[in-house]
Amino acid sequence: MSDVITGRAVVLGDDVNTDNIIPGPYLNITDPEELGRHLLETYDAAVGAAVAPGDILVGGRNFGMGSSREQAQVAIMARGVQAIVAGSFARIFLRNCINVGLAVAESPEAVAAIADGDELRIDFTAGTITRGDDTWTIPPRPPFVGEILEAGGLVGWAQERLRRTSSTQGRR
Numbered sequence: 001m002s003d004v005i006t007g008r009a010v011v012l013g014d015d016v017n018t019d020n021i022i023p024g025p026y027l028n029i030t031d032p033e034e035l036g037r038h039l040l041e042t043y044d045a046a047v048g049a050a051v052a053p054g055d056i057l058v059g060g061r062n063f064g065m066g067s068s069r070e071q072a073q074v075a076i077m078a079r080g081v082q083a084i085v086a087g088s089f090a091r092i093f094l095r096n097c098i099n100v101g102l103a104v105a106e107s108p109e110a111v112a113a114i115a116d117g118d119e120l121r122i123d124f125t126a127g128t129i130t131r132g133d134d135t136w137t138i139p140p141r142p143p144f145v146g147e148i149l150e151a152g153g154l155v156g157w158a159q160e161r162l163r164r165t166s167s168t169q170g171r172r
Contacts, residue, residue, distance in 0.1 A: 003123065003124045003146070004121065004122070004123045004124070004125070005056070005083055005103065005121070006081070006119065006120065006121045006122075007054045007055050007056040007082050007119070007120060008052070008053040008055050008056065008117060008118070008119060008120075009055075009056055009058045009114050009115070009116060009118040009119075009120050009131075010047065010050065010051055010055050010056070010057050010058065010081075010116065010118060010149055011058045011114060011115065011116040012040075012043065012047070012057060012058065012063075013059070013060050014059075014060030014061045014062060014087070015060070015061065015062045015063075015065055016043060016059050016060075016063050016064065016065075016154070017064070017065045017066035017083060018038065018064060018065070018066040018067050018068075018069050018071075018072040018093065019042065019066055019067070020042055020043035021039065021040060021043070021064070021072040021075060021076065022035055022038060022039065022069070022071050022072045022075040023038065023041065023042045026038045026053065026071070027069060027071055029071075030036070032074050032077070032078040033078050033163070035071055035074055035078055036074075036075050036077075036078030036079040037078050038075065039051055039075045039076060039078075045066055046128070051079050051081060052079075052080065053079070053080025053081075053095075054080060054082060055079075055080070055081050055082070056081065056082055056083050056084070056085060056120050056122070056127070057076065057083075057084045057085070057127045057152070058080055058084075058085045058086070058110075058111055058114050058120075059084060059085070059086040059111070060086065060090045060111060061087040061108070062085070062087075062089070062090055063084065063086035063087070063088070063089050063093065064086075064089055064090040064092075064093025064094065064096075064097075064167040065090040065091065065093070066090070066093075068092040068093075068096065070096045070099065070100055071157050072093070072096075073091050073093075073096050073097050073099075073100045073102050074100060076102060077100065077101070080154075081102075082103065083103040083105065083122055084097065084102065084103075084105075084113060085104075085105045085106075085107060085111060085114070085120070085122070085129060086104070086105075086106060087106070087107070087108035087109060087111045087112075088106055089104060089106065091096055097156070098145055098149065098153075099148075099153055099154040099155075100153045100154075101149050101151070101152040101153035101156070102149075103122070103124065103149055105122055105124070105129060105138045106138065106139065107129055107136045107137075107138050107170045109136050110129045110131075110136035110138075113131070113134060113136075114131060114168050118131050118132075119131065119132075122138075124138075124141045124146070127139065127140045127141075
């Protein structure tokens with residue numbers, strides 16, 4: 001995952017819950033591409049259909065509230081969404097984003113100003129979201145979180161750590 005991404009904003013509202021992101025009847029689907037086809041269809045089918053690879057979802061406050069299902073993040077990633085910017089995230093949703101390798105940024109100020117279709121640039125190293133001449137500061141991403149995202153999620157990160165540990169122990 002790159003520390004700098006650019007993409008088109010797809011603006012959603014406040015309190016978007018995991019049932020809005022991927023409805024309950026689809027939770028038994030294990031194919032990520034199939035999950036992605038149902039992204040946001042009960043939130044707003046037209047918005048869901050318009051989400052395209054490279055987009056950045058922009059949500060209001062409490063984005064991802066509801067159940068702790070990771071299928072929501074998997075569906076978002078399967079549609080090619082690069083990141084989510086929100087005013088705030090539900091805690092477990094935020095953690096699940098990191099677990100599966102989906103980049104997130106919190107900025108109530110940016111969310112209040114961004115319009116649907118705006119071109120955004122997020123620089124996680126510099127801690128900025130930029131739209132044209134407007135720039136907003138975001139909290140710096142902890143190095144540990146960057147490592148997890150770079151590995152494609154927590155499973156990839158743990159596998160890499162185990163490989164490194166095994167190879168150093170084998171040299172003793």
